[in-house]
Amino acid sequence: MNASRDTAPARICLLALPETTPTSVYGLHEIFSSVGVAWQEMTGEEVDVRRLKTRIVARQAAPFPSSLGVPIAPHERLEDTGRADVVIVTDLTLAAEENPRGKWNAEAAWARDQFRQGATICSVCTGSVFLAEAGLLDGVEATSHWGVTSIFAAHYPQVKLHPERILCPAGPEHRIVTGGGASTWTDLALYLIARFCGAAEAVRIAKVFVLGDRSEGQLPFAAMGKVPAHSGAAIGRCQEWLADHYTEANPVARMAALSGLPERTFKRRFKAATGYAPIDYVQALRIEEAKQLLETTAEPTDMIAHLAGYDDPAFFRRLFKRITGVTPARYRQRYRYIGMAGEARI
Numbered sequence: 651m652n653a654s655r656d657t658a659p660a661r662i663c664l665l666a667l668p669e670t671t672p673t674s675v676y677g678l679h680e681i682f683s684s685v686g687v688a689w690q691e692m693t694g695e696e697v698d699v700r701r702l703k704t705r706i707v708a709r710q711a712a713p714f715p716s717s718l719g720v721p722i723a724p725h726e727r728l729e730d731t732g733r734a735d736v737v738i739v740t741d742l743t744l745a746a747e748e749n750p751r752g753k754w755n756a757e758a759a760w761a762r763d764q765f766r767q768g769a770t771i772c773s774v775c776t777g778s779v780f781l782a783e784a785g786l787l788d789g790v791e792a793t794s795h796w797g798v799t800s801i802f803a804a805h806y807p808q809v810k811l812h813p814e815r816i817l818c819p820a821g822p823e824h825r826i827v828t829g830g831g832a833s834t835w836t837d838l839a840l841y842l843i844a845r846f847c848g849a850a851e852a853v854r855i856a857k858v859f860v861l862g863d864r865s866e867g868q869l870p871f872a873a874m875g876k877v878p879a880h881s882g883a884a885i886g887r888c889q890e891w892l893a894d895h896y897t898e899a900n901p902v903a904r905m906a907a908l909s910g911l912p913e914r915t916f917k918r919r920f921k922a923a924t925g926y927a928p929i930d931y932v933q934a935l936r937i938e939e940a941k942q943l944l945e946t947t948a949e950p951t952d953m954i955a956h957l958a959g960y961d962d963p964a965f966f967r968r969l970f971k972r973i974t975g976v977t978p979a980r981y982r983q984r985y986r987y988i989g990m991a992g993e994a995r996i
Contacts, residue, residue, distance in 0.1 A: 659703040660846045663734040665761065666708040667754060667780065669742040672720040674774050674835035678738060679704050681839045681859060685847055689854040694876035699851045702843075707731050709756055717743035728760045734769045736842060737761055741775035741832045746800050750783050758784035765825070772827040772842070774835045781828065782806040792828040793818040817841060836861045840988050853945055853985050862988060869975030870984060873941075874934045877924050884909040884916075885923045896935040897959035902928045936960070937973050944982040951978045 662682055664675050682702040690697050708714070708724040716722045739761070744750065761784050765771050773781050778794040779801055781787050788808050793815040802811045812818060817837050819827045829838045840861060844852035856862050857871045877889075888905040895901060905928060906916040920928045940958040943949060949957070955966035970978050 657700060659701040660735040661733070662702055662704045662736040662738065662842075663707045663731055663764075664704065665737055665739045665757060665780075666706055666714075666716075666722045666724055667739070667742060667757060668714070669717050669744060670722060671718055671741050671743060671832075672716045672722055674740040674832065675706060675722060678740070678835055678839055679706065681836075681855060682843075684855060684858065685843055685851060688858045689851075692858060692876065693873050694878075697851065697854065699847045702846065705731070728757065731760075733767050734764050735846070736770045736772060737764050738772045738774065738838070739777035739780045740773075740835060741777055741795070742779065744776050744779060744798060744801065746797055748801060749805065750779050750801065751805060753783060754780055761786065768825075770825045770827065770842075772829070772838055774829045774838055775832045778828045779806075781826070782809050786826060787828075790826055791818055791820040792826070793830045794828065795831050844988070849988070850946065852988050856985070856988050862984060866975050866980075869973070870981060872974070874938050877926070877931075882919070882923065884911055885919055888916075888920065889924070892932065892935065896932055897939070897957070901932050901959075932959075933969065933973070937970060940966070940970060940978065941974070941981065944978055945985045954978065 662678075664678060666675060682704040686697055686699045686701045689695060705725040706722065707726050707728055708722070709728055711724055711727045713721045713723040758780070761771060761781070765786060771781060771786055773794075775795045776798050778787065778792055779798060781792070782802065782805075787806065789810070791810040791812060793812050794802065796813045799811065799813050802809055813830065816830050816834055817827065818829075819841070827838065827841065829835065836859075840852045840856055843855055857873055860868060860871045862871075888909050891908055892901060892905060895904075898904070903913075905920075906913045909916045909919075911919065917928055920926070920931070924931055926934065936958045940954050943954045943957060947954075951967065952963040955961075955963040958966070960966035960969075967978060970981070974981055976984070
């Protein structure tokens with residue numbers, strides 16, 4: 651799957667069953683619908699990525715109550731879906747002693763047909779029981795919620811179950827992807843976005859929705875907000891100049907000179923126009939540059955400091971941690987993890 655060559659929207663079908671719970675269905679729909687949209691709306695940065703067309707599909711078109719009572723409203727019936735690029739079965743309400751044999755015959759036949767046509771078939775949590783019943787996990791490594799291991803042992807011993815895993819891509823071209831517990835729908839979402847739309851977009855979506863390890867708070871996810879171009883000539887010229895020169899030495903002094911205003915007047919007008927003091931604006935641009943380099947390159951931290959405009963690596967590390975809440979090394983570890991499309995996460 652090459653996101654850079656595919657430009658047509660990838661078609662994702664969220665398969666809803668009578669036992670489906672609503673959280674991951676609607677959560678996945680919202681996240682996939684935000685690809686290529688949310689980051690630009692939030693930061694003003696233009697992004698050109700493959701989009702995702704997401705539909706909730708079921709045997710019937712009419713809304714039906716989920717296992718929790720919240721209605722699930724399908725967009726399409728199975729027979730009207732056409733070929734999907736991705737099929738996802740989310741978590742199901744199943745008792746540990748449940749016998750799923752003979753359930754979901756129509757849906758299982760549809761999923762098998764989609765797989766034959768080339769779709770990547772995915773599950774979240776107990777949704778893997780459906781994949782096993784459909785025969786898609788025979789002899790395949792898979793994961794599921796730890797609470798249904800007895801179902802696999804009793805009814806699907808041919809599945810190579812690894813309940814300790816969070817995400818388990820398997821099979822030729824990793825066209826079978828199973829997730830562990832109910833919350834792994836977020837891991838699956840980022841995995842699929844990275845795979846179909848590129849790792850950079852997966853990182854952007856993780857930041858927008860604050861997905862991943864949140865033990866260090868929200869600062870590691872935050873980005874510089876949208877700053878409108880100022881209509882005033884003096885400050886507008888400075889913004890335009892700084893966009894290409896923020897790594898240069900003494901940028902605040904050079905902007906003040908460019909503006910033609912007294913330094914104190916320049917600083918007051920700049921903050922009124924942008925919401926940032928000039929030095930804070932420069933630091934924000936430099937740290938965003940450093941973040942991108944940490945996410946997309948293997949350059950050492952000292953070199954990244956230099957490329958972002960800092961000659962003192964120790965100062966850069968202190969500033970980076972103050973602004974983002976984590977060290978550059980920890981930041982790189984966090985987002986390189988998100989961008990590793992196609993690799994199993996254990």
